[in-house]
Amino acid sequence: MALSAVSRQVVKKVLAVETPEGAGALVRRSIGSMTLRNLTPFLMLDHFHVSKGAGFPDHPHRGQATVTYMLEGSSKHEDSAGHKGTIETGGVQWMCAGKGIIHAEMPVHADGVPEPRGLQLWVDLPKQYKMVEPSYQELGPNQIRVAYPEGQNGPTKIRVISGKSHGVESPVRPLGGCWYFHVIFEKEGTIFQEIPAGWTSFLYIWKGSIKVGPKESALDVPTFHTAVLSAEETETGVSITGTAGTEFVLVAGEPLDQTVFQYGPFVMTTKEEIQKTLIDYQMGQNGFEKAHKWKSEIGNK
Template sequence: MALQSVSRRVVNKVLAVEQSEGAGARVRRSIGGMKLRNLTPFLMLDHFHVSQGAGFPDHPHRGQATVTYMLEGSSRHEDSAGNKGLIEAGGVQWMCAGKGVIHAEMPVHGPGLPEPRGLQLWIDLPKQFKMVDPSYQEMGPKEIPSAYPEGPDGPIEIKVISGKAHGVTSPVRPLGGCYYFHVIFKKPSSVFIDLPPGWTTFAYTLKGSVTVGTESDANEPFNTLVLSSERNETGVALTAKEDNTELILVSGEPLDQTVFQYGPFVMTTREEVQQTLMDYQRGVNGFEKAHVWKSEIGGL
């Protein structure tokens, strides 16, 4: 804890309205939508739920990291680098697309199984990492460490997906600075979470009602709260107003670089995007399997 705890405040608030995406999935998009486009290093935030027969079949990426965090149900994944597995509720996949990867993410459905719901965050890669080999880090729900600011029997749990909070550090190592927390309040209570000064920070409300800093306005579910980033602000104070309040809190090191994005391709110049399209069409420079690889799960 810093000697003097100075909290960030809400400077923008965007309600994520549900829309269609992919093959029949429903998403609430805030970052990357019309009302919230430029929030470096973050490119997109989707809160998704996927019904029977829907999903995200084979598609490419270059130049960004995609972070999939499951809230309910589970999702299978498979990619052209040979990785495959299952992301369970409470688990995360942190995929660095680097110079190129094709992957599929398909939900698991069955009798008695909950409908898959989760969050996908796209994070811009620093330009020096745009063309690294693709990689991913995956943790099941039991592998994600939790911090308990008031002890294990207290009202607050912070799942440390990346970064560190209240003495607990995640094993995930992103390319570029990024803290990602799932904050759970069992009862009305308050917590201060330290964050690196000057980093871009947002919260996304999932359940209940929460206030930020000294503000009295309560924030209801499905709102993305962009927080201030003054150098003297050492973190953020959060206060839950209801039982079972949940939110995610994400903070990233801003990037001093231009974003040129064409769908799932994110580079720093128009020429790099054009080169990416050529590489993908020709099946080279990271996309060697673009026209020959097909996932086993994409057609399910």
């Protein structure tokens, strides 16, 4: 490990407790819960499990990006801008809601296939991008580039959903800085992942266990925990040791110097902007022209 490799440390650990959400879905929410708020630019992290008959029918968004990453099974999506498709296991949808969109996210259930499970991360948009046109960046499971810190026969591989890892870069270009990695330990090992200085970073683990930080002060992070990392300017990344079969996401984002006013699926920077958003939604204007006319096919079966 190079002398310049100075590791971040865990400053907070939060257990994501499973709770009901949407129409019959179950989620483990960490970021956005009462125990973990104000983690700019991140607004919410849900580890979701959608059983048969459950889902997330038609609902609006404004002012944030929603990143849906499927861990098992698949999920259909459809929106008021005419966009529709399926996110398969290992695929990601990076949706910038911008000034307004209505969409539905519904699971795919079939005999002999896993029930849909995945992660949804909400990332706050910089205020200058709050009212842009909605847009999507999607990668199928075979389009996500993979980094091998110690070669293809090494103990770890990193699926690079956004950002850069060990010489591999994702084509995804978020509005505002955000790196998102799915790290898999196939054997016991240790990695050092670089993170831009000063960025907010966290990891969420759903399989196995890891030790995070410098060897002499590494902390254990068990399954279903979110660990927030330190952000000293001298820290160049994070050292992580994992056991065989361990899987987690490591996410980092550029902090935003702006206030957060959130009303459900609407995220703006002032109370007045939220009031204006509610009026726009009620009146069907400024991005919500189809709010009361459009109905998805998948969310209204």
